[in-house]
Amino acid sequence: MAILSVNAGSSSLKFSLYPMVSGAVQSQILSGLIEGLEPDGAPQMSWSYQGQKEKRVLNVTGESVFAQALLSLRDLLAQLPGVPTLSAVSHRVVHGASVYRASMLVTDEALDQLSQFNSLAPLHQPHNLEGIRAFREAFVGIPQIACFDTAFHATLPEVEYRFALPESLYQQGLRRYGFHGLSYQYVMGALLEYSDRAKGRTLMAHLGNGASLCAARGGQSCATTMGFSALEGLMMGSRTGSLDPGVLLYLLEHGWDHDRLQKLLYKQSGLLGMSGISADMRRLRADGSAAAKLAIDAFTYRVVRESGALTACMQGLDVLAFSGGIGEHDLTLRAEVGQKLAYLGVLIDPELNARATGSEVMAIHVAASAVEVWVVPTDEGVVAAREAAQLIAAL
Ligand SMILES: Nc1ncnc2c1ncn2[C@@H]1O[C@H](COP(=O)(O)OP(=O)(O)O)[C@@H](O)[C@H]1O
Ligand SMILES: CC(=O)OP(=O)(O)O
Numbered sequence: 453m454a455i456l457s458v459n460a461g462s463s464s465l466k467f468s469l470y471p472m473v474s475g476a477v478q479s480q481i482l483s484g485l486i487e488g489l490e491p492d493g494a495p496q497m498s499w500s501y502q503g504q505k506e507k508r509v510l511n512v513t514g515e516s517v518f519a520q521a522l523l524s525l526r527d528l529l530a531q532l533p534g535v536p537t538l539s540a541v542s543h544r545v546v547h548g549a550s551v552y553r554a555s556m557l558v559t560d561e562a563l564d565q566l567s568q569f570n571s572l573a574p575l576h577q578p579h580n581l582e583g584i585r586a587f588r589e590a591f592v593g594i595p596q597i598a599c600f601d602t603a604f605h606a607t608l609p610e611v612e613y614r615f616a617l618p619e620s621l622y623q624q625g626l627r628r629y630g631f632h633g634l635s636y637q638y639v640m641g642a643l644l645e646y647s648d649r650a651k652g653r654t655l656m657a658h659l660g661n662g663a664s665l666c667a668a669r670g671g672q673s674c675a676t677t678m679g680f681s682a683l684e685g686l687m688m689g690s691r692t693g694s695l696d697p698g699v700l701l702y703l704l705e706h707g708w709d710h711d712r713l714q715k716l717l718y719k720q721s722g723l724l725g726m727s728g729i730s731a732d733m734r735r736l737r738a739d740g741s742a743a744a745k746l747a748i749d750a751f752t753y754r755v756v757r758e759s760g761a762l763t764a765c766m767q768g769l770d771v772l773a774f775s776g777g778i779g780e781h782d783l784t785l786r787a788e789v790g791q792k793l794a795y796l797g798v799l800i801d802p803e804l805n806a807r808a809t810g811s812e813v814m815a816i817h818v819a820a821s822a823v824e825v826w827v828v829p830t831d832e833g834v835v836a837a838r839e840a841a842q843l844i845a846a847l
């Protein structure tokens with residue numbers, strides 16, 4: 453038997469397959485990506501199975517490209533030699549709000565309730581749920597499990613999760629939730645395995661297309677930079693991060709409507725908006741223009757600034773960890789953040805830093821560093837698979 457983990461985004465779907473032996477999740481044997489599902493996109497599926505990489509153009513068109521693409525995935529699973537039978541599909545779902553604090557078997561009722569959180573994460577939630585609906589049709593009879601990005605932050609203290617808003621608005625659900633929980637669960641687990649000090653005050657940086665920081669004490673989230681939606685906190689690929697709400701009032705007064713503001717906040721800002729070039733850190737590093745440099749400097753600056761804030765919440769720092777596409781691969785960013793956190797006792801070894809390429813968990817601090825610094829390649833898929841394994845064992 454095996455568990456398929458999926459992460460459905462706006463135009464792509466990432467998947468990975470984990471065999472199970474005696475109920476325990478093993479290393480993944482298949483990972484892949486279906487992309488180009490946006491209108492006018494060029495749908496294709498690429499995958500790596502037992503070390504072999506392949507790619508297939510998907511001949512899917514019309515309204516239901518997503519559902520059709522899933523049928524291609526189902527065919528692929530049937531065609532590849534030695535693929536175990538699926539016992540569950542486990543989905544990353546970005547928003548569980550206050551209602552869903554733990555992973556769960558998806559029911560019709562839950563799908564309805566989860567869709568009420570669509571506007572809290574418009575870039576993610578509708579696609580996550582569309583993914584679940586399509587999988588339920590394409591993989592009939594196989595349990596579909598939802599794992600929430602918000603769940604890891606169920607331990608946030610009230611002073612952290614409450615906004616300075618009237619109680620009645622809090623009762624309506626206006627509070628901070630935190631995101632990237634599957635990633636933080638993975639990174640925290642890895643750190644606890646590798647380092648005794650991770651039980652203390654740990655700061656995790658998930659720096660990918662979306663980016664956030666999480667402070668954990670005793671392995672539990674106690675502060676995080678993302679709040680009510682996936683907009684708060686750090687600057688991101690195309691999202692603003694924290695922004696003076698006065699800017700929104702100003703734009704509203706100047707005739708901007710909801711859709712235009714949403715597009716600005718989620719899709720036209722961040723590295724892309726500031727540079728006018730790209731949301732991708734690799735392109736900005738290669739570009740070398742003043743605009744690209746400013747965007748990178750502002751991104752780095754915000755990581756440093758918020759790291760200070762979260763360290764203050766924990767009253768000190770024992771372990772710092774980098775993950776996500778930028779955190780795992782961009783050694784210049786790690787070096788600069790390290791230098792600027794030297795006042796906290798962070799001392800990164802340049803050679804170890806250069807050797808950490810995101811393929812394995814690695815410590816990159818010098819022996820004399822007061823703070824341990826780690827690079828942890830994150831794996832949201834395996835966390836979702838482990839959650840599903842636990843749930844189906846109890847069915
Ligand atoms: N070698 C690299 N150097 C710098 N940045 C990188 C590198 N590889 C990936 N990235 C950054 O990571 C981002 C993707 O991060 P990832 O965590 O994979 O994204 P997602 O949020 O889609 O899961 C890219 O947009 C790019 O900015
Ligand atoms: C919550 C979030 O921002 O997710 P991602 O980084 O996948 O966009």
Ligand SMILES: [Mg+2]
Nearest residue numbers: 660661662776
């Ligand atoms: Mg991500």
